[in-house]
Amino acid sequence: xxxxAASLAGHLRLGNLIFxxxxxxxxxxxxxxxxxxxxxxxxxxxxxxxxxxxxGHDREAVSRSLEQAAAQGDRPALICARTHxxxxxxxxxxxxxxxxxxxxxxxxxxxxxxxxxxxxxxFHVPPEVRRLLEHRKAERAAASRAWDERFxxxxxxxxxxxxxxxxLHTAAPPAGLFEELVAAAGHEAQATRALSGKVLQRxxxxxxxxxxxxxxxxxxxxxxxxxxxxxxxxxFGARNLHFGVREHAMGAIMNGLALSGALVPYGGTFLVFAxxxxxxxxxxxxxxxxxxxxxxxxxxxxxxxxxTHQPIEHLASLRAIPNLRxxxxxxxxxxxxxxxxxxxxxxxxxxxxxxxxxxxxLERPAAFQxxxxxxxxxxxxxxxxxxPAAVVVATGSEVAPAAAAAxxxxxxxxxxxxxxLFLAQPAGERAAVLPPGARVAVVEASRDLGWHRLVGPxxxxxxxxxxxxSGPAEALAEHFGFTQAQIHARLAxxxx
Amino acid sequence: xxxxAASLAGHLRLGNLIFxxxxxxxxxxxxxxxxxxxxxxxxxxxxxxxxxxxxGHDREAVSRSLEQAAAQGDRPALICARTHxxxxxxxxxxxxxxxxxxxxxxxxxxxxxxxxxxxxxxFHVPPEVRRLLEHRKAERAAASRAWDERFxxxxxxxxxxxxxxxxLHTAAPPAGLFEELVAAAGHEAQATRALSGKVLQRxxxxxxxxxxxxxxxxxxxxxxxxxxxxxxxxxFGARNLHFGVREHAMGAIMNGLALSGALVPYGGTFLVFAxxxxxxxxxxxxxxxxxxxxxxxxxxxxxxxxxTHQPIEHLASLRAIPNLRxxxxxxxxxxxxxxxxxxxxxxxxxxxxxxxxxxxxLERPAAFQxxxxxxxxxxxxxxxxxxPAAVVVATGSEVAPAAAAAxxxxxxxxxxxxxxLFLAQPAGERAAVLPPGARVAVVEASRDLGWHRLVGPxxxxxxxxxxxxSGPAEALAEHFGFTQAQIHARLAxxxx
Numbered sequence: 006x007x008x009x010a011a012s013l014a015g016h017l018r019l020g021n022l023i024f025x026x027x028x029x030x031x032x033x034x035x036x037x038x039x040x041x042x043x044x045x046x047x048x049x050x051x052x053x054x055x056x057x058x059x060x061g062h063d064r065e066a067v068s069r070s071l072e073q074a075a076a077q078g079d080r081p082a083l084i085c086a087r088t089h090x091x092x093x094x095x096x097x098x099x100x101x102x103x104x105x106x107x108x109x110x111x112x113x114x115x116x117x118x119x120x121x122x123x124x125x126x127x128f129h130v131p132p133e134v135r136r137l138l139e140h141r142k143a144e145r146a147a148a149s150r151a152w153d154e155r156f157x158x159x160x161x162x163x164x165x166x167x168x169x170x171x172x173l174h175t176a177a178p179p180a181g182l183f184e185e186l187v188a189a190a191g192h193e194a195q196a197t198r199a200l201s202g203k204v205l206q207r208x209x210x211x212x213x214x215x216x217x218x219x220x221x222x223x224x225x226x227x228x229x230x231x232x233x234x235x236x237x238x239x240x241f242g243a244r245n246l247h248f249g250v251r252e253h254a255m256g257a258i259m260n261g262l263a264l265s266g267a268l269v270p271y272g273g274t275f276l277v278f279a280x281x282x283x284x285x286x287x288x289x290x291x292x293x294x295x296x297x298x299x300x301x302x303x304x305x306x307x308x309x310x311x312x313t314h315q316p317i318e319h320l321a322s323l324r325a326i327p328n329l330r331x332x333x334x335x336x337x338x339x340x341x342x343x344x345x346x347x348x349x350x351x352x353x354x355x356x357x358x359x360x361x362x363x364x365x366x367l368e369r370p371a372a373f374q375x376x377x378x379x380x381x382x383x384x385x386x387x388x389x390x391x392x393p394a395a396v397v398v399a400t401g402s403e404v405a406p407a408a409a410a411a412x413x414x415x416x417x418x419x420x421x422x423x424x425x426l427f428l429a430q431p432a433g434e435r436a437a438v439l440p441p442g443a444r445v446a447v448v449e450a451s452r453d454l455g456w457h458r459l460v461g462p463x464x465x466x467x468x469x470x471x472x473x474x475s476g477p478a479e480a481l482a483e484h485f486g487f488t489q490a491q492i493h494a495r496l497a498x499x500x501x
Numbered sequence: 502x503x504x505x506a507a508s509l510a511g512h513l514r515l516g517n518l519i520f521x522x523x524x525x526x527x528x529x530x531x532x533x534x535x536x537x538x539x540x541x542x543x544x545x546x547x548x549x550x551x552x553x554x555x556x557g558h559d560r561e562a563v564s565r566s567l568e569q570a571a572a573q574g575d576r577p578a579l580i581c582a583r584t585h586x587x588x589x590x591x592x593x594x595x596x597x598x599x600x601x602x603x604x605x606x607x608x609x610x611x612x613x614x615x616x617x618x619x620x621x622x623x624f625h626v627p628p629e630v631r632r633l634l635e636h637r638k639a640e641r642a643a644a645s646r647a648w649d650e651r652f653x654x655x656x657x658x659x660x661x662x663x664x665x666x667x668x669l670h671t672a673a674p675p676a677g678l679f680e681e682l683v684a685a686a687g688h689e690a691q692a693t694r695a696l697s698g699k700v701l702q703r704x705x706x707x708x709x710x711x712x713x714x715x716x717x718x719x720x721x722x723x724x725x726x727x728x729x730x731x732x733x734x735x736x737f738g739a740r741n742l743h744f745g746v747r748e749h750a751m752g753a754i755m756n757g758l759a760l761s762g763a764l765v766p767y768g769g770t771f772l773v774f775a776x777x778x779x780x781x782x783x784x785x786x787x788x789x790x791x792x793x794x795x796x797x798x799x800x801x802x803x804x805x806x807x808x809t810h811q812p813i814e815h816l817a818s819l820r821a822i823p824n825l826r827x828x829x830x831x832x833x834x835x836x837x838x839x840x841x842x843x844x845x846x847x848x849x850x851x852x853x854x855x856x857x858x859x860x861x862x863l864e865r866p867a868a869f870q871x872x873x874x875x876x877x878x879x880x881x882x883x884x885x886x887x888x889p890a891a892v893v894v895a896t897g898s899e900v901a902p903a904a905a906a907a908x909x910x911x912x913x914x915x916x917x918x919x920x921x922l923f924l925a926q927p928a929g930e931r932a933a934v935l936p937p938g939a940r941v942a943v944v945e946a947s948r949d950l951g952w953h954r955l956v957g958p959x960x961x962x963x964x965x966x967x968x969x970x971s972g973p974a975e976a977l978a979e980h981f982g983f984t985q986a987q988i989h990a991r992l993a994x995x996x997x
Contacts, residue, residue, distance in 0.1 A: 039747030
């Protein structure tokens with residue numbers, strides 16, 4: 006019912022929006038009256054829309070309604086166009102039987118006969134329609150040329166704004182983005198959501214088209230662009246969007262902003278509430294849109310809010326969406342890199358999965374280069390000479406304790422912020438990180454679905470089997486087996 | 502915003518529903534006016550609700566409103582109670598700072614002082630409150646005893662209805678349910694959604710509490726209970742619910758029906774639209790509720806509707822939800838068994854994932870017993886003596902072509918309608934199906950996430966890597982590599 010979008014469109018007074026409601030009183034199961042008795046005009050009026058009614062088969066009436074709607078200034082407009090499904094079909098007009106199925110050849114002929122339309126050819130276009138279309142084509146071509154001329158004149162008069170226009174319409178990210186964002190993340194131990202907030206400020210300075218906000222969780226998602234103002238009714242020059250508690254509309258609006266070709270949208274909510282925007286995220290993945298989801302409070306370690314708010318299956322279920330890249334960074338460097346990779350990516354969306362709680366800054370080996378994060382997974386702790394051929398892989402908040410355990414046990418530790426990105430590397434790159442024949446264990450405070458691709462059927466995944474519980478993060482770590490000592494003990498037993 | 506539920510409650514004229522709207526004008530990001538300017542009373546009136554306003558801090562006014570609301574006969578009621586968040590706190594009243602965080606010890610003291618409340622003890626209960634509660638306790642205990650007496654008298658006067666009441670409140674399924682439903686599925690090649698519709702009729706005859714419907718896809722989901730009437734305004738003795746295009750409300754309403762203790766709810770939609778009801782499905786899993794989701798059109802083979810309607814990641818993402826059992830049956834026997842196992846299960850929900858297209862009836866080995874389906878996976882084609890130790894596993898529509906390929910190649914084929922159920926079996930049971938050391942391949946027209954648990958890191962999963970495409974099912978099978986010949990060739994190459 007698009008209730009979220011309608012509510013926000015009314016609030017923002019989107020006067021350029023005209024919605025034609027094809028009100029045919031038919032749903033798949035039968036008359037809409039089986040399940041629906043809303044006073045639709047009144048509901049949209051309650052959301053600040055201008056509403057009118059028209060006979061949807063009366064072209065003049067629809068045309069007049071469109072003109073009135075366009076004249077409404079700062080109110081979106083709804084035209085409730087009463088129509089008849091299967092209009093003109095003797096046997097099927099106003100029946101649900103023509104909702105999901107074609108009329109069929111016989112009924113098409115019967116409809117044409119009833120309307121006095123030629124039966125042959127099957128696809129008949131009258132000459133006056135052809136003439137009208139030729140006329141419109143010429144008319145629109147002239148309008149397009151006139152627009153091009155006005156635009157060229159505007160560019161000549163406004164060189165600064167034309168330069169901004171060009172920057173906004175350059176999809177390629179600015180040079181040095183990766184290094185800039187890694188540097189912006191700094192070197193301080195913080196929650197990755199807080200680090201993301203720092204990186205975002207720098208990203209916004211580098212990409213003038215970066216705009217976004219949160220589904221009423223801005224202070225928790227750290228999504229506010231400082232000093233960039235709030236988008237509101239009549240105030241569209243700002244860069245912070247307040248989506249309200251409307252995750253689904255947020256995801257859909259992000260898709261629209263990305264399609265503009267000028268804007269790079271981001272949107273924040275808790276990871277567990279990504280479920281509410283999943284259909285829109287799927288569309289972004291299917292359409293190959295650059296959108297960035299800022300999904301914080303990424304595990305049971307959000308603590309007291311308990312199992313309703315603790316994501317368990319969400320990492321696996323996002324990783325299952327084709328062409329959506331999921332990134333769960335572990336510290337400042339990975340958080341800056343994750344944002345850079347999300348913004349560099351032009352052919353699909355990225356989910357940044359971020360911790361509520363403070364995480365330590367990782368120590369990295371001498372051979373490490375920040376560019377290694379581009380591979381999705383990299384060697385964080387090198388094995389001791391002569392150590393068993395075993396690797397522990399971890400993501401996000403589990404990297405530090407897994408790395409400490411690996412150091413103590415003398416085995417290799419790999420940080421893998423993006424498993425999709427890692428699996429997309431050439432076999433040689435992957436083998437340099439996970440040597441063929443090495444046993445692999447994974448630590449991630451999440452459902453284990455998917456990780457057996459790395460560990461094998463009987464391999465060790467230190468993960469979550471069921472839902473979480475309410476309590477302080479430290480108590481939950483102890484209860485569910487994620488303290489450093491418990492991870493060490495699991496890995497030691499696994500090494501045998 | 503619960504828009505779907507509000508719309509349906511108004512349509513159904515649920516006069517027993519009173520909703521208190523805590524209208525405090527504050528959201529997490531600041532005043533609700535940042536993102537919200539709906540005329541809420543008008544919006545609910547448009548949905549058929551009776552609406553009133555009250556000062557939410559005026560107990561008498563709220564009490565009067567509740568009495569008026571209860572007297573509204575057949576309209577649900579909304580009481581818009583204007584309140585002040587952090588009421589009485591000198592520093593935090595009407596501020597977003599007390600939305601997600603406690604007032605803190607100092608501000609609690611300041612609030613008590615400002616209201617003239619004793620500062621000690623910290624949790625002070627005045628004697629008159631204790632007296633009031635003692636009085637209410639006695640009053641309610643008497644009311645409870647009176648109700649028990651009325652109920653006993655009703656039972657004595659209405660033995661038939663009392664027997665129905667007892668049947669409705671018996672959670673355990675009737676004896677022979679499994680055999681009855683396997684028999685009800687018959688022996689005819691049909692789409693599993695059509696078989697599900699047949700099984701459902703028998704299940705409804707055996708379980709008087711079975712009620713359900715579809716989110717306006719009844720004719721496609723085959724969810725209608727024949728001759729059982731439609732629930733509508735004032736007509737609650739029927740068993741078919743018309744949820745309308747409201748998947749989220751459907752899932753939530755199913756949870757409420759299950760919590761009644763008397764009803765066993767089912768709800769249908771397309772598998773791809775399960776995304777819209779995911780938060781409610783997660784709650785059913787978390788609360789351990791018996792609910793059955795009928796999810797049809799389960800793969801790219803739904804055909805022409807194309808990638809927006811073709812589920813790819815949905816099987817994996819549902820399998821990721823803890824305590825949700827997913828069943829993808831392949832033929833009549835498995836469809837009957839799947840329904841029986843879903844209804845027998847008292848501690849959580851089940852998703853039945855069903856084909857749009859007709860599937861052949863499987864041939865099974867002499868040793869097969871229908872009870873084997875209880876193990877989640879079973880041997881469908883026995884290997885030829887001396888054959889390589891290799892097994893092909895498949896689900897749903899991919900079982901028949903995989904089994905044909907296995908027969909031709911002489912290897913074992915396993916049908917695995919529920920991988921969760923299979924993985925929950927004792928190791929010995931699992932080993933009888935997938936012998937330790939045997940190589941395993943999987944065929945499922947879905948994202949492969951999760952199957953490496955069976956096949957290992959470099960094993961073969963004949964699945965989908967990306968989104969689908971629009972076309973006839975046969976053309977899609979050819980394009981994506983799921984014809985019997987293509988599956989045969991992939992397996993032959995894998996066997997080497």
